[in-house]
Amino acid sequence: MKVLYQADNDLRKAIVRGAVRREPRMNFRSAQAARLDRVPDPEVLAFAAVEGRILVSHDFQTMPRHFRQFTQGRRSPGVLLVRQDLPVGEAIETLLLIWEASEADEWVNRLCLVPSLVTIAIGGSA
Secondary structure (H helix, E strand, O other), X not given: OOOOEEEOOOOOHHHHHHHHHHOOOOOEEXXXXXXXXXXXXXXXXXXXXXXXXXXXXXXXXXXXHHHHHHOOOOOOOOEEEEXXXXXXXXXXXXXXXXXXXXXXXXXXXXXXXXXXXXXXXXXXXX
8 A cells, every 4th residue: 555644833834835846646634734733743654654655754842752642552654854944845755755665564563764764763563
């Protein structure tokens, strides 16, 4: 199954717009479209899980902790943490590469840094 993305509320809108502009077939839902404004991290993770979408976020502060808690006993499609200082074009290229070259099940219960794609936390079992 193809990767589906869900933007966290803190993700720069230019990343979502640019990714979809570069690849119109990419399914990348904005936080605004999903009504995630002021929604707590655990609920955002649950929403993304129900929708089968990898969450894309800039939240290095609280998301890793919430992800670890969420994946204890539950399955997550995964989380990609994008550095805030990463140029928009580089973020788009990395997300496009993931979308083109991988399947959704490869990201289950993985929290990875973008662009390095180093797994920094694995919760639960896949």
